[in-house]
Amino acid sequence: AxxxxxxxxxxxxxxxxxxxxxxxxxxxxxxxxxxxxxxxxxxxxxxxxxxxxPAFEGAQIAFGMRAAPGAIERVRIDRESLAVRYKVIGEARWSDQWTPEEPPAVAASGICGSGVIEAVAELFLAGILLPDGRFNPDSASDRLRWEGKRGAFVLARAEETAMGQDILITSEDVRxxxxxxxxxxxxxxxxxxxxxxxxxxxxxxxxxxxxxxxxxxxxxxxxxxxxxxxxxxxxxxxxxxxxxxxxxxxxxxxxxxxxxxxxxxxxxxxxxxxxxxxxxxxxxxxxEDAFPHIASLLPPRRSAPRGRARRRPRSSA
Incomplete structure (x- = not known):
């Protein structure tokens, strides 16, 4: 030792x-x-x-779980359309390849550590998260939900999950x-x-x-x-x-x-x-620290939104 x-x-x-x-x-x-x-x-x-x-292991995360079948392990968010796709353990295809005729072998039931890391990073790259970790009230994503000033993001919609409930990334998860x-x-x-x-x-x-x-x-x-x-x-x-x-x-x-x-x-x-x-x-x-090896991926630094009305997405996810 x-x-x-x-x-x-x-x-x-x-x-x-x-x-x-x-x-x-x-x-x-x-x-x-x-x-x-x-x-x-x-x-x-x-x-x-x-x-x-324990956050990296999925603990203290609202829909966190261990890396087991049904756990979301990979996340991608398109920078332009803000469309979300993900992979779950136990299913080889990404979620955008699922169809009613060919449903996933295992539906999403939570998110494990690697999935949480990718979700937060992808939300930041897509401009849905600000550098200070707050959800961006000016984001055009219809997956954002607001409760007062606290935001949450619908990662998997209820109809895609094993429990018929939206899987969210919350402000507390990001923190x-x-x-x-x-x-x-x-x-x-x-x-x-x-x-x-x-x-x-x-x-x-x-x-x-x-x-x-x-x-x-x-x-x-x-x-x-x-x-x-x-x-x-x-x-x-x-x-x-x-x-x-x-x-x-x-x-x-x-x-x-x-x-x-x-x-x-x-x-x-x-x-x-x-x-x-x-x-x-x-x-x-x-x-403060620069990240030159991924600088081309990072969104431009911006000031926090001021004085703009918060967009309220439709209530249904």
Whole structure:
């Protein structure tokens, strides 16, 4: 183990991924309720944990569920027409390919972590969400619903779902994702500040959940710092791979002990920069940091709407 929430599984992941062989700065992130973050700056390994909470796993989300048949796992929103299509676990086709004659094998019954991340990112790219996370009252989407100043978006209409009820992305859902991604991003920035670097060349997403995160949507959301898209990779269960390596090779077991001793642990909870970085990272994708590798995808920065009447979509979804 290294310290605190950064334990033997993190050492095993480092053993498997061998970041010290890279010539450029790199992050390894195991996304979970407590995200484990490792940074290689070219000379030194740093490690930290960040309390992201359960939102990435579908918990604390209005229609959240685990990644099981019926869970919405992929979301796309057309930038021009604002048409929505999605995929559910257990059905190979996208929802716009379903017909009464060929209905889905499994109807939508909720949304899992990867689906929530893609939904929030797609809503932002389509201009339905503003950078501060509020639903845009000037959006032309007929899927937006309002209750006072609080908005909700109909992701799947009642006739498409297993329970005959609309599946919504609510303002509270968006906020939960913002807080979770801000904690993760702030943890990355704290390590980068400790190392004295402004950018990384590679981001490795480890763990079961990391395997299902779309690199593009992770960057759009500001879940991770900017990096070349083809250098954002998912590696699955890196900790399990490292454990097997250590079991089968005595020299690798010795290397694991060396890694545990050499990693510099940074406590994010008490770090003076964490809260500042956290607040800046609540915005989509970030209040200040640039994302040049996805700049062409991002909507133009705009001021919050002022003085315009809120459009009330029809009540039926």
């Amino acid at each position: 290294i310290a605190g929430h950064v334990g033997a599984d993190n050492v095993a992941a480092l053993l498997a991924e061998e970041p010290e062989t890279l010539s450029q700065p790199a992050l390894i992130i195991d996304v979970g309720t407590n995200a484990e973050i490792d940074l290689w700056d070219g000379q030194q390994l740093y490690a930290a944990s960040s309390p992201t909470g 939960a994702i913002q807080l979770a991604k801000a904690a993760l991003y702030a943890g990355c920035k704290v390590l980068m500040q400790e190392a004295g670097i402004a950018r990384v060349d590679r981001v490795t997403l480890a763990g079961a959940f990391g395997s299902y995160i779309s690199p593009t949507h992770a960057l759009v959301l500001g879940l991770i710092p900017d990096a070349p898209l083809d250098h954002v990779v998912a590696v699955g269960n890196a900790a399990g791979d490292g454990a097997r390596i250590a079991l089968l090779n005595r020299e690798k077991r010795a290397e694991a002990r060396r890694i545990a001793r050499s990693v510099r642990y940074v406590e994010t909870a008490t770090h003076p920069a964490f809260q500042t970085e956290f607040v800046k990272a609540i915005h989509l994708p970030h209040q």
